[in-house]
Amino acid sequence: MTNQKQAMLFGLATVLLWSTVATAFKLALRDLAPVQLLLIACASSVLVLAGILVFQNRWHLVFELRKRQYLQSFLMGLINPCLYYLVLFAAFDRLPAQEAQPLNYTWALVLTYLSVPFLGHKLRRVDILAGLVCYAGVVVIATRGAVTSLSFSDPVGVSLALGSTLIWASYWILATRDQRDPVVGLFLNFLFALPVIALICGVSEGVQLQPWPAVAAAVYVGAFEMGIAFVLWSFAMKKAENTSKVSNLIFISPFLSLVFIYLILGEQILTSTYVGLVMIVAGLWLQQRKVSAQKQRLAHES
Known part of the structure; x- marks a missing residue:
């Protein structure tokens, strides 16, 4: 098995774990x-x-x-x-998992913006466009589709x-x-x-x-979300011959997470969640695609 295939397997395993943690959070928070x-x-x-x-x-x-x-x-x-x-x-604890989980995925965009003043990175037009798309998705999810009224749930x-x-x-x-x-x-x-x-x-x-199901869910969060997933992703990045292909796997996670949220928690997934999540992922993909293209061009020139 090539290093790239191993990296993809480690990446897929990590994505699978990340996809379950929103559900585990809510299961634990029922009693904790x-x-x-x-x-x-x-x-x-x-x-x-x-x-x-x-x-x-x-x-x-x-x-x-x-x-x-x-x-x-x-x-x-x-x-x-x-x-x-x-x-x-x-x-x-306050929001349905289908709302809290997509909002948390915007951290990658926040990292880009904070890197400008603290790391001296340049803000590109694509970063601004990605932000507009992502945070439009945030508004759709947070208002449950009532965008014009801006009535947050x-x-x-x-x-x-x-x-x-x-x-x-x-x-x-x-x-x-x-x-x-x-x-x-x-x-x-x-x-x-x-x-x-x-x-x-x-x-x-x-x-x-505390009730054992809540404790078991909390142990799962600590063991997998905070521990094993981090190590698996590190292995994926070390093995990867093409890191962009592995990094793109993260876009599977929020959609797969909705499956677990629906099947295990029983939340009825709102249309606004799908729409907002697609917008958030599209914005993040747009930003990462531009970065990957620049890296490949620099590698070719060198």
Whole structure:
């Protein structure tokens, strides 16, 4: 099997996992508060990531960082998982999964816009066009099709979902200067964040036994969305001979996610969700297609 085929398989496996997490979020949030879900998921992710590092014989790297990098791990952990997932789970707690999930996908566009002031990237006309298309889709979903009235179904929930994209994009901008091993860095972020999350949970919601289906869903979120999916996607990117083909797989995820949302959660998928999601994905595809074309042209010229 060629490296590209392996990359595609790793990418497809990752996309499949990403497609299930919106459903898992909602299943867990039926009985858990957002911070309780985060506590269980974070603890599960720490165990899974530790297991991966041991399996890969890279556990020793956890103890070989500089003091400044351990401080960095704590500060990065306050952003992800603490702040990001608290905001994201709060959004899913208020909105139907079919609304919260597509809105969260606009983080890639936010990353482009934030890269202009913080990384010195140039804003192109296609980025502006992609933004107009994406956020028109956001309005369609958030208003459930009542675009002319601009009557949002849940303004707070929508604000939280869009706010999570800002936090996530900011995290990745900071991560561009991160010299830690990716899996080690993610493990330490979650490890240092865990006591903070436990403290917040203990003060706000308390720590007590919860129904096992909700706990199982929270463990699934931590093990797969926060842990295994990250590692699989890293493998896909390392193996890929053509990264754009692998990256394009992410456009399958939001549509496949709607299937799980419909079949497992029983949400009746609104026409406005389909329309808005198509617009969001079209905007992101337009932007990524332009970037891929530029990369290929530069590679050819070199």
